[in-house]
Amino acid sequence: MTTKIDTEIRRVTPAGHNIFSELGFTEQEAQQLHTTSLQEIENTLQIKERLIEEITLWIVDEKMKQAEVAEMLHISRPRVSDVVNKKVNKFTIDALVNMLIRIGKPVQITVG
Template sequence: MSINTRSARITPAGGNVFADLGFEPAEAQALQAQSQRIISDKIAIKEKLMGELALWIDTENLRQADAAQILGVTRPRVSDVINKKTPKFTIDALVDMLARTGKRVTFSIA
């Protein structure tokens, strides 16, 4: 049995996938804007958590290898945190790393 893996339509980078899915133009634009806001909010949360981890590493005067051992990750992962490579981490993973430093994460909803 053969599976067809050809794509009939590809949305270009910066295109609106909602329009490609057949939503009316105004609704597609609103959905895309909402999606971008959600993505931006998640990136901001990740950057804040990563900043706290980087500050902890700096304050404790740790080498990346030592921080990695405490955080339960590899040294390259620590480098990714310091360089704020947000796509490589979930919020949950960053919260777990902060817990290993003894920090507690709290949040508020507005």
């Protein structure tokens, strides 16, 4: 017996709209949640950009080919291309930290 999974899209929030308003929050709550979520996204992107920049600088400094980098980082060559092209949305923070550890660049976290 196979179970069918419902994949029908019933509603899409247009870009630039506030999903929290559509979920039924009051306008004030929706705006606060929206602002908070945008700030969290920005903070995460800044962290990823800093980490990916370190990896990219290492690749340039070491003058390594992408295939060599892929082997050292235990990732595919297309993923190395994503790093070099700074496609931060394709990586989690922990994946980038693991790559830095593999190249001998330990990461220190300062909470301030």
